[in-house]
Amino acid sequence: MRRWNGWGDDTIEFALGEDALGFLAQRIGSGTPFPDAAFDKACAQLRPSRLAPHRLIDTAPAVRLRNALGQSLPDWLRLRYGVIDTAPDGVAYPDSPEQVRELLDYAAEHHVALIPQGGGTSVAGHLTAPGGPRPVLAMNLTRLRNLLSLDTQSQLATFGAGVFGPDLEAQLRAHGYTLGHFPQSFEYSTLGGWVVTRSSGQQSLRYGRIEQMFRGGKVETPAGTLDIPTFPASAAGTDLREVVLGSEGRLGILTEATVRVTPLPEYESFHAVFFPSWDKAEQAVRAVVQAGLSLSMLRLSNPLETVTMLALAGHKTLIGALETWLRLRGCGEGKCMLMIGVSGRKAAAKAALKDALALTRARGGVHIGRHMGDKWKQNRFRNVYLRNAAWQHGYAIDTVETAVDWPRVAGMMQAVEAAATAALGQHGEKVHTYTHLSHLYAQGASVYTTFVYRLAGNFEQDLARWRTLKQAVSQAIVANGGTISHQHGVGSDHAPYLPAEKGELGLSAMQALFRHFDPQQIMNPGKLLPSEAVPS
Amino acid sequence: MRRWNGWGDDTIEFALGEDALGFLAQRIGSGTPFPDAAFDKACAQLRPSRLAPHRLIDTAPAVRLRNALGQSLPDWLRLRYGVIDTAPDGVAYPDSPEQVRELLDYAAEHHVALIPQGGGTSVAGHLTAPGGPRPVLAMNLTRLRNLLSLDTQSQLATFGAGVFGPDLEAQLRAHGYTLGHFPQSFEYSTLGGWVVTRSSGQQSLRYGRIEQMFRGGKVETPAGTLDIPTFPASAAGTDLREVVLGSEGRLGILTEATVRVTPLPEYESFHAVFFPSWDKAEQAVRAVVQAGLSLSMLRLSNPLETVTMLALAGHKTLIGALETWLRLRGCGEGKCMLMIGVSGRKAAAKAALKDALALTRARGGVHIGRHMGDKWKQNRFRNVYLRNAAWQHGYAIDTVETAVDWPRVAGMMQAVEAAATAALGQHGEKVHTYTHLSHLYAQGASVYTTFVYRLAGNFEQDLARWRTLKQAVSQAIVANGGTISHQHGVGSDHAPYLPAEKGELGLSAMQALFRHFDPQQIMNPGKLLPSEAVPS
Structure with a gap:
């Protein structure tokens, strides 16, 4: 049955492991659980x-x-x-x-x-x-x-x-x-x-x-x-x-x-490519999307989202080995993960993938094959259940998204993350914030930012934290020339902008x-x- | 300088040759020139x-x-x-x-x-x-x-x-x-x-x-x-x-x-493919457009438009040889001409063309190479000058266009042509009418019909002929579930529909x-x- 006070079906749990909780505690402090x-x-x-x-x-x-x-x-x-x-x-x-x-x-x-x-x-x-x-x-x-x-x-x-x-x-x-x-x-x-x-x-x-x-x-x-x-x-x-x-x-x-x-589609696959830096990654995805290849997905995580996804993936030993290997290939601190999807007739899909990988390789991209892509596909509708798990440990997760033309993409990402940090700072709290480009266009990209921060355990206080945060990041979106929504709509919360x-x-x-x-x-x-x- | 009472620049003439005039005279009778x-x-x-x-x-x-x-x-x-x-x-x-x-x-x-x-x-x-x-x-x-x-x-x-x-x-x-x-x-x-x-x-x-x-x-x-x-x-x-x-x-x-x-684009070319019949041709273009290949143009002429384009092409001997050869390949009476354009990076364009030609070949399509395509490209903005030339010989040329989903395409084409024939029949005149699909979509196609008929040489009479024609074909479009315009807009003439x-x-x-x-x-x-x- 659908949860009445959380995401999705109540038979589906998506737990946060000890490593993930340790990661969050280190970033923003330990959360305090409280009853619903x-x-x-x-x-x-x-x-x-x-x-x-x-x-x-x-x-x-x-x-x-x-x-x-x-x-x-x-x-x-x-x-x-x-x-x-x-x-x-x-x-x-x-x-x-x-x-x-x-x-x-x-x-x-x-x-x-x-x-x-x-x-x-x-x-x-x-x-x-x-x-x-x-x-x-x-x-x-x-x-x-x-x-x-x-x-x-x-x-x-x-x-x-x-x-x-x-x-x-x-x-x-x-x-x-x-x-x-x-x-x-x-x-x-x-x-x-x-x-x-x-x-x-x-x-x-x-x-x-x-x-x-x-x-x-x-x-x-x-x-x-x-x-x-x-x-x-x-x-x-x-x-x-x-x-x-x-x-x-x-x-x-x-x-x-x-x-x-x-x-x-006759064929479908998802692939991860890592880049040494955001700049290289952004140049690469722009080249790929503007080449008009027959891909089905491009999704680029910034360095902190990349770190977070690897931390949340579990399999510490496997991920450790991957990171060592990536470091040897030039993708160390500041690396960014790109997910590429192809779907369609097998020959055409493979040809498009080959072209895309060549364009990424020319910009420092390291293709690590299908494993992470398969994982992403498995969890594509499951990651959102992390909101339930985080809440149980005393953390709130919220997101905002916008879209801007290419010259504004990097600045928008930085501005939204900085606005969130300053906003929760006003409440004496830290925020773990990270971003991905969820949809890529020849003209620009959507900029999708996630915020994880601690709950106060009190309705009024938590509403106040959220209001400060939401206002700050929405103002940052407007100030940087973004649309107030690329995919979530307007409703009540975005109407003022x-x-x-x-x-x-x-x-x-x-x-x-x-x-x-x-x-x-x-x-x-x-x-x-x-x-x-x-x-x- | 722009013509004040006709199409385009007054230094550009696009004449109708003897063969073309003979063809029109045979179809709808000889026109009578009169002064402007x-x-x-x-x-x-x-x-x-x-x-x-x-x-x-x-x-x-x-x-x-x-x-x-x-x-x-x-x-x-x-x-x-x-x-x-x-x-x-x-x-x-x-x-x-x-x-x-x-x-x-x-x-x-x-x-x-x-x-x-x-x-x-x-x-x-x-x-x-x-x-x-x-x-x-x-x-x-x-x-x-x-x-x-x-x-x-x-x-x-x-x-x-x-x-x-x-x-x-x-x-x-x-x-x-x-x-x-x-x-x-x-x-x-x-x-x-x-x-x-x-x-x-x-x-x-x-x-x-x-x-x-x-x-x-x-x-x-x-x-x-x-x-x-x-x-x-x-x-x-x-x-x-x-x-x-x-x-x-x-x-x-x-x-x-x-x-x-x-x-x-690094590369661009246009190619003609002939089909034995409208049915085969329609099946082929639907297969090609629904395959989502990176083409830049598809334009399919019905049998009478195909005949007309060949008759107007001049070079009687060359065209005669082409038609003989096409007949041997199965494209005789009722053949239809498809124009395919590709533009973009050379390798990708050629690959898309190859895929498209394979799909047409499987449906009886005969690729005759680039010659007719090159001609089409040369004259892409020139054919419209034929309106001036036709007028000088006492003929009016008019067009209508619509768009419909695939199951209605062939019926629409027939209905519009039949409506035009009936309408000018009311005035005791014949009409030479032919159609092409000017824009192809996975969902359907635009249906673009041309009418050539004789001028009376008198404003009132010619306005009456046009009104009867325009009303009949517009009603046919509406009755067959088409939009009143795919590319010309509404203005005054289409507003009633x-x-x-x-x-x-x-x-x-x-x-x-x-x-x-x-x-x-x-x-x-x-x-x-x-x-x-x-x-x-």
Whole structure:
């Protein structure tokens, strides 16, 4: 069963070994474990539902609590400490577009705020119920999960938008196809969630971002149904898919989505290459990505992330031997690890890999074969469980991500890490912070930074630490010309930083667009953009 | 100098030979030449300008006439017959964003309708001045033409948006780069025009459509300046570039555009492959494009286009020999010609070509080498001059284009050609109509159909012929599930067919968006979407 106050399924544990704990203790001090709040006690905090009864709405506290929050650090703090100051008044699980429409009409009639959700994996506060007098209904869309049609000629598949990643891939695999969208949240996030938050998967280099995969669909909006047909391309005015992408529930409910699929790759492998320094590594990945080779993944860790991954890998003797060997090949202190993935027809994939390795070799890269790559693949959806393990030892893990053009990449990385260190320094704490480039483009890269720091064991204090940290790193992103999100979306937590990149005119244009579809402002108020005064 | 009543530069002639004329006479009857109206006589028809004087505005009739119309067939009819029933009251050539702003303010103050234009190559009526009492100002943006910055690390170039294709490529070539956007209008169309009409170039398979190239820019709108920064990717809400793309002048003036560029390709070649039948050819191109090979162009002609291209090629003996040889290889009656382009690093391009040729060979394809490909490349921007030559012999040439998913491609092609034949049959005329797939996608293809038919020699009659034709083929496109434009845009001529693909809700969303940027509806009223009542 899904954990109610942590990541993923409660039968899956991903422990931190003694070596890893020793490493963390040395970096930022020992953590102090403390007990979590009980589920029943948390449920008991929910005030009575304010919703008018409806046959599709469940107002049981346990159901409301399980649909109340996402996976952001402040969401975790609320759940772990049992401070449930926000929750919907009820939850509906529609199983058809008609039921979605019925619930939209209900919300309009009763002045209810409506929060659409899929797997609830948001790390940006997309799910928080707004305060105020309006009742709040969470609409969980995960019953809309079927493969509705598959056009193998055009390589298009239409799904109910609430389908989870593994379910979607299993339904496609039965026909020999894949979508190829693998964000770290893959196991618990949904197609609709990916679309409306502009998600990006680990193998976007081959399969594209969700923007490129999303080819058409149906959206139930308060103002009516928006039906977007599929065309291979069009020059006919505004692309309505782009109105839906990144709309974060503000204009309606995506019920069906048609996506581009491809035959399952004949071959796939992942490879680790080490570089003597960040500069060499950055030059190498830029050369590789700008060569336009048919790779499926490039992921570059900075020196401290490289050290951390090796420390967390276990197998101390094996890793020791690897590091000695790398040192002899010129990759000592300051080395960086690049993960390269190739997928596709075997001959083409191997040819692309060969070309990529030649470009890395020319810049000091040392290819160590498939072992670490295979490990990475095994754990690609498991590493996120480390958040659970770290918490049990008294540590918080949080991340931020952005994307910038090449000349700003290294500076952004340094600025975000420095901002985190200074922010937690204000609380007398150290932070273990490290970065990787998670997605590489000819134009630049995403910059993905992780923060590990100690929990205080107290809700108020930990919320204050997080706020200082989040504000500092978000300001660093804006100051260095980055987007406030490359793959997590905006939600509540990033909304204050959106004006920096959209401008006042751009923001008000988004506002005008959403108001058109949702004149009563029923839909996910306060997310992405601030809500305006609601017409009564 | 640019022809005032035809395509391109008046020093360039592209004649129709005796064989070609014989071929047309046999297909649709002989054309009857008739004289064109004189420039001075056409100028004399312009009514006096209604614009309040402004130092940046030229109201000379010759300047107004040269900025009055585009290259659609009804535009040609007006110019050739000298029926100038529409023209702007004046023309401004701003040379800075500040002058653009000044002219926008002038237009707002004086209730002037403003038509932005680049090279004036629209074939969909984008430039027609609206009727009614409001004075009309054409804003010609071709003085905004400089390369403003080049970031070679990120492969981004920023240009004044009014830069013509050849000027843009020359400025990039000096640094070793190319944009790679080559629509047939390349020589006389501009970057800004490409962006706001969602243009697609002949080598989009390698370089992408303008949508993928356009990375950011500046738009002067009546409501203020929209400044869109460049990011490699972003998950932060609505992508404002998509608000500008396809906006066809309805929300403001794109003054600067940042585009993705790449190093000039080391190697480039074009190759012709013949197939025994359309079915085999369609299967082959689908296999090739879905294999994701690094090609730069795929362009497939149907049997009648293939016959026409061979008939127009001249060199009767050479072509006769080719056809005999092709017949021996299985490509006789009903054969189809595919043009394949490869560009890039020599080894990679040759490898991709080899893979593509193997896939075509397996489906009956016969590769005839580079000769026809070289010819195609030589004439890639010249074939459009055939419109001038055909007119001189009493023939009209017009085209329509759409895009559909694979299962609809062949049916669309047949439906559009049949609709054209029936439409001109109503006027007792034959039409020579043929089709190619101009852009290939994994999902489907653009379907590009050409019509050659006889002119009546009389404005009213020829306008009536065109109207019957245009309506019939547009209805066929809509009935067969195609977009009303894959690469020409909407303008005036396609606007009636937009509701079929956007829906009422989608159209009104576009309306709301444009109204936000242009509350007084100064900008290009009546294009793309119908104008609403203008607030006074």
